[in-house]
Structure formats: structure tokens, C-alpha cells
Amino acid sequence: MNVAELTGLPDGVPEHLEGEGIEELYPPQAEAVEAGVTDGESVVASVPTASGKTLIAELGMLSAIERGGTALYIVPLRALAGEKATEFEQFEQYGLSVGVSTGNYESDGDRLADNDIVVATSEKVDSLVRNGADWIDDLACVVADEVHLVDDASRGPTLEVTLAKLRQRVADLQVVALSATVGNADEIADWLDAELVDSDWRPIDLRTGVHYGQSVHYDDGTQEELSGGSQSQTAAIVEDTLRDDGSTLVFVNSRRNAEAAARRLADVSSESLDAEQRDQLREVAEEIRGVSDTETSDDLADAVEQGAAFHHAGLARQHRELVEDAFRDRLIRVVAATPTLAAGVNTPSRRVIVRDWQRYDGTAGGMQPLSVLEVHQMFGRAGRPGLDPYGEAVLLANNHDELEELFDRYIYADPDPVRSKLAAEPALRTHVLAAVATGFTTTEGALHEFLGETLYAAQTDDPRRLKTVAEDVLAYLEANGFVESDGENLEATTTGHLVSQLYVDPMSAATLIDGLRDAARPSTGASSVKQRAGADADSGDESAGFQTANELREERETPAGEDGAANEGDEDAPTADPTPLGLYHLVSRTPDMYELYLRSGDNEKYTELAYERETELLGSAPTEYEDARWEDWLSALKTAKLLEDWASELDEDRLAERYGVGPGDIRGKVETADWLLHAAERLAGALDVECATAVREARKRVEYGVREELLDLAGVRDVGRKRARRLYNAGVESRADLRNAEKSVVLGAVRGRRKTARTILQNVGHSDPDFEGVDADSSVAASVSGSGDTEDDAEDQTSLGDFS
Ligand code: ADP
Numbered sequence: 156m157n158v159a160e161l162t163g164l165p166d167g168v169p170e171h172l173e174g175e176g177i178e179e180l181y182p183p184q185a186e187a188v189e190a191g192v193t194d195g196e197s198v199v200a201s202v203p204t205a206s207g208k209t210l211i212a213e214l215g216m217l218s219a220i221e222r223g224g225t226a227l228y229i230v231p232l233r234a235l236a237g238e239k240a241t242e243f244e245q246f247e248q249y250g251l252s253v254g255v256s257t258g259n260y261e262s263d264g265d266r267l268a269d270n271d272i273v274v275a276t277s278e279k280v281d282s283l284v285r286n287g288a289d290w291i292d293d294l295a296c297v298v299a300d301e302v303h304l305v306d307d308a309s310r311g312p313t314l315e316v317t318l319a320k321l322r323q324r325v326a327d328l329q330v331v332a333l334s335a336t337v338g339n340a341d342e343i344a345d346w347l348d349a350e351l352v353d354s355d356w357r358p359i360d361l362r363t364g365v366h367y368g369q370s371v372h373y374d375d376g377t378q379e380e381l382s383g384g385s386q387s388q389t390a391a392i393v394e395d396t397l398r399d400d401g402s403t404l405v406f407v408n409s410r411r412n413a414e415a416a417a418r419r420l421a422d423v424s425s426e427s428l429d430a431e432q433r434d435q436l437r438e439v440a441e442e443i444r445g446v447s448d449t450e451t452s453d454d455l456a457d458a459v460e461q462g463a464a465f466h467h468a469g470l471a472r473q474h475r476e477l478v479e480d481a482f483r484d485r486l487i488r489v490v491a492a493t494p495t496l497a498a499g500v501n502t503p504s505r506r507v508i509v510r511d512w513q514r515y516d517g518t519a520g521g522m523q524p525l526s527v528l529e530v531h532q533m534f535g536r537a538g539r540p541g542l543d544p545y546g547e548a549v550l551l552a553n554n555h556d557e558l559e560e561l562f563d564r565y566i567y568a569d570p571d572p573v574r575s576k577l578a579a580e581p582a583l584r585t586h587v588l589a590a591v592a593t594g595f596t597t598t599e600g601a602l603h604e605f606l607g608e609t610l611y612a613a614q615t616d617d618p619r620r621l622k623t624v625a626e627d628v629l630a631y632l633e634a635n636g637f638v639e640s641d642g643e644n645l646e647a648t649t650t651g652h653l654v655s656q657l658y659v660d661p662m663s664a665a666t667l668i669d670g671l672r673d674a675a676r677p678s679t680g681a682s683s684v685k686q687r688a689g690a691d692a693d694s695g696d697e698s699a700g701f702q703t704a705n706e707l708r709e710e711r712e713t714p715a716g717e718d719g720a721a722n723e724g725d726e727d728a729p730t731a732d733p734t735p736l737g738l739y740h741l742v743s744r745t746p747d748m749y750e751l752y753l754r755s756g757d758n759e760k761y762t763e764l765a766y767e768r769e770t771e772l773l774g775s776a777p778t779e780y781e782d783a784r785w786e787d788w789l790s791a792l793k794t795a796k797l798l799e800d801w802a803s804e805l806d807e808d809r810l811a812e813r814y815g816v817g818p819g820d821i822r823g824k825v826e827t828a829d830w831l832l833h834a835a836e837r838l839a840g841a842l843d844v845e846c847a848t849a850v851r852e853a854r855k856r857v858e859y860g861v862r863e864e865l866l867d868l869a870g871v872r873d874v875g876r877k878r879a880r881r882l883y884n885a886g887v888e889s890r891a892d893l894r895n896a897e898k899s900v901v902l903g904a905v906r907g908r909r910k911t912a913r914t915i916l917q918n919v920g921h922s923d924p925d926f927e928g929v930d931a932d933s934s935v936a937a938s939v940s941g942s943g944d945t946e947d948d949a950e951d952q953t954s955l956g957d958f959s
Pocket residue numbers: 176177178179180181184203204205206207208209210501
């Protein structure tokens with residue numbers, strides 16, 4: 156089918172597509188049009204990577220807009236939202252507007268209402284629906300990109316529920332669901348009442364194989380010996396591809412590995428460059444350096460000068476775009492990437508190497524193989540239509556057994572089926588509360604009816620299971636005071652509304668509330684780890700508030716003993732404020748915090764710490780004899796200790812070494828703790844628990860990474876933890892001090908950087924922030940330069956400066 160034959164699109168669009176080199180529809184695209192994608196029909200397109208799914212989505216959205224509606228495009232990753240929006244902006248010349256919503260959790264619903272196409276993640280859409288965005292009702296078309304991700308245990312349920320909610324809320328909503336090739340696309344289509352386009356057509360042939368020894372063993376039974384035979388397997392393949400004037404994409408399992416591989420492969424790519432290419436690459440490298448002055452930026456530029464690059468979600472968007480463009484222009488000859496690239500960005504290459512087929516999985520506590528679907532998506536990036544005769548994708552085997560294993564596991568394997576993960580309790584807790592709190596379902600009957608519209612319900616052989624889990628979850632929400640029910644009508648309590656808006660797992664909220672109440676309870680001396688745990692285990696105390704719904708059900712079936720009394724204590728005894736460690740431990744115990752793992756020796760170490768600081772820990776502790784719960788308790792304590800060290804101004808390098816983590820992990824923990832402590836503060840306020848001040852202070856200390864005495868100073872923009880410490884040590888202890896400080900002292904504390912000193916004084920509201928003619932105080936400067944870290948000045952400008 157020719158593009159010119161398309162109808163129902165805004166004027167000029169078919170010609171525009173032709174101008175972009177799209178004259179004839181690819182077969183799956185033609186099938187989608189025949190299935191009615193331009194007439195408002197719902198379509199599920201399950202086709203291989205790089206087979207033109209985006210155009211199918213665009214046809215659906217553009218025709219919906221032409222009919223007077225608006226469209227929503229749901230992306231799987233925040234990092235892709237901007238890229239997708241930019242792609243759609245090519246159509247703005249035909250009178251439509253594109254908006255992107257990536258903000259964290261706040262509602263920017265009004266601003267979005269004016270757009271014809273909105274691009275957002277499913278979490279964002281879920282949050283917009285919760286916060287009452289009206290424009291949702293005007294939607295005509297919703298696109299779910301990478302819909303097979305409903306299979307993802309952590310994020311899938313939100314996508315699934317969001318789609319189900321949108322479909323229930325908007326009558327006749329057109330759903331265009333794009334999926335990689337999966338084993339059961341028909342089930343997804345049934346669930347969405349959509350036509351199915353299921354195809355394995357590719358615009359270019361693909362050979363797949365496994366490299367072992369000196370040869371690649373291909374799926375058609377042939378073998379090809381690679382010349383080169385030098386260094387590593389990866390380098391040998393890259394060298395062989397270069398000899399054929401081709402480029403290579405190497406998939407690895409972590410950012411750090413991507414950077415290291417790019418560094419090594421730069422030696423190989425460098426040899427293939429001529430003088431002109433070197434000049435052009437130098438220009439690209441300069442642009443990359445100009446994007447930001449971080450070490451990552453420099454490392455990337457260094458590799459690019461030699462024709463290699465790395466690509467991962469930690470790069471700035473301009474970095475990624477510069478790399479992608481230079482790779483498409485065949486200047487960069489090899490890119491080492493994390494799988495983000497496979498998911499969304501169009502960067503075909505002559506050869507693809509899947510170097511790492513396993514990845515560290517925290518929930519499994521070790522390395523886990525990638526799914527067939529993920530590996531096939533990476534394979535799909537091989538071969539540039541019109542340029543290469545075919546694409547080649549290879550895995551790497553270290554021995555003969557692995558060669559066979561990889562063939563069975565990935566080359567001959569059928570794609571995995573997609574299975575809903577909705578019946579998992581954490582997902583249901585969150586979504587059931589949201590459904591009730593937003594008034595989306597006001598009765599139990601309506602709730603079950605809604606859940607009946609999910610993929611889970613469509614797939615399960617045991618329809619009662621979802622109902623039972625949902626009932627357990629409701630009972631859990633009721634027991635924790637988030638929802639009230641009279642047996643049929645459901646209503647969220649004030650706390651329930653707050654929890655839903657805070658976007659925390661209700662179990663996290665219950666854990667927080669329980670801990671905060673414990674903190675506010677008069678101390679009785681009866682709260683030692685062992686005694687408290689014993690009391691709770693016996694009493695089955697429902698007020699403990701962080702049982703699983705399953706535990707709750709067991710308890711209801713076997714009537715509980717004395718309720719709660721063990722925790723009440725003596726009302727007249729004095730209460731002590733919770734300590735930062737106690738609060739960090741509390742937030743680290745919630746399911747929203749990804750805990751640190753215990754390594755060998757940690758069990759003893761943190762058990763000792765648990766006893767040493769037991770009076771600070773909040774809520775009911777397990778006993779040492781409850782293995783799994785006790786380990787959880789200790790993992791949370793390890794996480795809490797990291798946070799406490801961070802808030803005691805320990806250097807990031809030391810932290811990384813002490814806890815065996817990377818800078819990104821520390822940042823992740825700090826940000827999550829900040830967010831959960833914010834939730835705790837709001838909950839404490841709403842429940843009148845008198846420790847909101849202590850919570851706020853603990854939160855500020857985590858946010859800035861400083862001890863208590865620096866809180867005031869570190870809150871000034873551009874000061875940050877290290878400069879605050881230097882100022883403090885030089886006698887400038889507060890904002891007021893800073894406003895009246897000797898300028899020479901301030902200048903000394905920022906190592907003589909006038910511009911920085913000036914900015915800081917401006918930010919603190921100094922009447923005359925000028926530093927002309929001021930000299931740094933020599934004694935302050937001397938003590939600062941002796942303080943070790945001399946390279947950090949560019950880095951420590953923000954509160955999270957250590958990470959930038
Ligand atoms: P997918 O989303 O399936 O991975 P894309 O939508 O990114 O694939 O398409 C891959 C490439 O194919 C894009 O560069 C796109 O412009 C191009 N393309 C899509 N449809 C056609 C077509 N009908 N004719 C020529 N090129 C096309």
C-alpha cells in the first residue's frame with residue numbers, strides 16, 4: 156500500500172511522509188491500516204524491532220486528531236519521553252501541538268490540556284488520573300509503547316491498570332498497543348478488544364549466531380571464522396566488522412561496563428579512521444564536552460575522538476543524540492550500550508553483539524539471564540535497511556556448553572508469553588486504594604468489575620484468585636485505616652486520600668505510621684528488640700500495621716489474642732524524639748526502598764549494631780530466630796547506616812567503598828529516603844503524631860548530606876555540603892553569619908573562586924556581594940587546601956554535589 160493512498164490524516168501528512176522517504180507502507184503497517192488503525196479501531200501490533208511500529212502509532216494518533224480528538228502516547232521510560240515528543244513535533248507544521256509530561260509527581264494537568272498529543276510514562280498518567288486531570292476525558296486515542304512490559308513485575312501493573320482505567324473512563328477509546336514479538340499477542344488483543352497484527356516481517360534479513368573460539372556459529376548451520384583473532388571476543392568481532400566497513404553495537408549489562416568497553420574498543424576503532432574522519436570526530440567530541448563538564452562527558456568525548464562511544468540512560472539527552480547521529484553517519488563505528496538503546500532509539504548497525512546475557516537482579520540476589528524477548532529486541536537492531544545486505548547478531552560463549560546453552564536459550568527459543576503481574580499484592584494495594592480514593596470505584600462490586608477488565612482477569616484460569624487477593628487487599632487497607640467499608644460501599648479516609656496522593660505503597664505508609672506512632676509513644680523500657688518482638692508475635696497485633704494481606708487473612712481465620720496492649724505502655728512516661736538513624740531505618744524498611752544486600756560478615760556486624768542502637772529503632776522488631784524477617788531488618792539497618800553516614804558528611808568515595816555501591820546507588824538511596832521522609836512528615840502532620848519536626852530535620856540532613864549544625868548554611872543555594880563545612884569551620888555558622896561575614900573569609904572558604912563567592916552571597920541576600928579587590932583570607936585558604944579534595948569544586952555546588 157502506498158502512503159499516498161492513506162485517508163483520514165491531516166492535510167499534508169502523506170506528502171510529508173513521502174518526503175521522509177516513506178513511500179510504501181511496510182507489510183505490518185499496511186495490515187494495521189486494513190485493520191482500521193486510521194478509522195479509530197484498536198490495534199495490537201506485535202512485530203519485530205525496527206519494523207516501523209512508530210508509524211502505526213502515528214497513523215492512529217494523527218487520524219484521531221483529524222477527527223477532533225486528542226492522543227496520549229505512553230512511553231516505557233522517562234528518558235524516552237522527550238525523544239518521542241521531538242519525533243512527533245515534525246507534525247506540528249500541520250496544525251497540531253505536542254506536549255510532554257515528565258515531571259515527578261505534581262500535576263501539570265492544566266498545561267497538558269492544550270495539546271493534541273501528550274507523551275508521558277504510565278506512572279505519570281496514573282498520577283494525573285489520581286489528581287483529577289479532566290483532559291483525560293477528551294482522549295480519542297491512547298498508544299501503549301512496549302506493551303509487553305505489562306509483564307514487568309515492578310512497573311507492569313501500573314501500565315495494565317492505567318490502560319484498563321482509561322478504557323473504562325473514556326467510552327470507545329482507541330488503543331494502539333505496540334509490542335515486541337511475544338508468544339501470546341492474541342491474548343493482549345483479546346483483552347484490549349483490538350485487532351491483531353502479528354508479524355515476523357523485518358525490513359532486512361537477520362542472521363543470528365553465537366561466537367565461540369575463533370568463529371561465529373550461525374543459526375543456518377554455517378560457521379564463519381573471523382580473521383583478526385586478536386584480543387577479546389568483542390574486539391575481534393568489531394575488528395572483523397570494520398574490515399568490512401561495518402559498524403557494531405555492543406550490548407552490556409551496566410553503565411560502568413558500557414564505559415569500560417567503549418574505552419577498550421576505541422583502540423580498535425581508532426585504527427580504521429582516516430584524517431578527515433578524525434577531524435569530524437574531533438568536532439563531535441568538542442560538542443560533547445560542551446554539553447556538561449563532568450567526567451562522564453570527558454570520557455565520552457575521549458572515546459568519540461577515536462570512533463567509539465558508550466550510551467546509557469546516565470548520559471544527558473544531548474550526549475545521546477550526538478552519539479546516535481554520529482553513529483548513523485558512520486563516524487562512530489562502535490557503540491557499547493546498556494539495553495535502554497534497544498528499547499526505544501533507532502540506531503541500526505551492521506552487527507550487534509550481545510556481550511552480557513546476564514544481569515544483576517537485586518530481587519533475585521544475583522545474576523539472572525535476560526529474557527528471550529529482551530535479547531531478541533537487541534538482535535533487532537542489526538542491519539540497516541538499504542545499506543547492509545543483512546544484519547548479524549551474535550552472543551558470546553566462553554565454552555562449548557555455553558555455546559549450546561545460548562543456542563537453546565536464545566537462538567532457537569520462541570518468544571516468551573506476556574503474563575500479567577497484577578495479582579501481586581503490592582501492585583493491587585496501590586491500585587485498589589487509588590481506585591477508591593479517586594472515586595473511580597465506590598463499591599466493592601464496582602471494584603471487582605473493574606478488576607475483571609484487566610489483562611490478569613483475561614488470562615487467569617482461576618478467576619477467583621484476583622477476587623480473593625483484592626478482598627485481602629481491601630481488608631488490609633481497612634485494617635490500616637485507609638479505606639472504610641460498610642460491606643458494600645467503599646470510601647477512602649483522609650489518610651487514605653493522602654497516601655494515594657503521596658504515591659507511596661500503602662504498605663510503606665502503614666509501616667511509616669506504625670513507626671511514627673511508636674516514636675510518639677511514651678517510652679516504657681519494654682521496647683527492646685527481643686521483648687517487643689516477642690509481644691507482637693504472641694498478640695498478632697493488628698495495629699502493627701505492616702502485615703501482608705496473607706498474614707492478615709490467617710489471623711482473621713484464627714482469632715487473635717490480646718490486641719495491641721503490649722505496645723501501649725505507660726502514658727505518663729516521657730517521649731523522646733526519634734533519631735535520624737531510627738527514621739532512616741524506618742523508611743528503609745518500607746517496600747518502596749530498595750535495600751542494600753548483606754554481604755558476608757554483614758550479618759554479625761549489623762546484628763551487633765541492632766542491639767547497640769535498639770532503642771533508636773522504631774516499630775516492632777522481629778527476633779533473630781525469624782530468619783527472613785531478621786535479615787530484612789538488618790538489610791534496612793545497613794541502608795539506614797549508609798544514610799546516617801551520608802548525613803554525617805562522609806565522603807562519597809568512602810561511602811562507596813564501605814558499602815560496596817556506586818555513586819548512582821547512593822544517589823538513589825538518598826533520593827528515595829528524601830521522598831519517603833517527606834511522606835512521613837506529611838503523615839505525621841495529618842495524624843497529629845508529634846514528631847514532624849524530628850522527621851523534617853532528618854530529611855533535611857539526608858537532602859543536604861550534612862550534620863545538624865550545617866542545616867541552615869547548606870540550605871543556601873550553591874553552598875552544598877562541602878562548602879558549608881568549610882565556611883562553618885572558618886567561623887561562618889549560619890545564614891546570618893554569612894550575610895555579615897568577612898568577604899576574605901568567604902573567598903578563602905571557596906578556594907578563591909570569586910564568581911562562586913559572589914553567587915553564594917547573592918543567594919543568601921547579601922547587600923553587596925561584589926568581590927572586587929577582596930583577597931582570600933590566607934589562614935582559611937590554607938586550612939581548606941589542606942583538607943584533601945581539591946578537585947571537587949565544580950562538583951559540590953548542589954546538595955547532591957558529590958554525584959554530579
Ligand atoms: P520500531 O518502532 O518497530 O522499532 P521504527 O518505527 O523506529 O521501528 O522504524 C524503524 C525505521 O524504519 C525508522 O527509521 C523509520 O523511519 C523507518 N520506516 C518505518 N516505516 C517505513 C516505511 N514504510 N518505509 C521506509 N522506512 C520506514
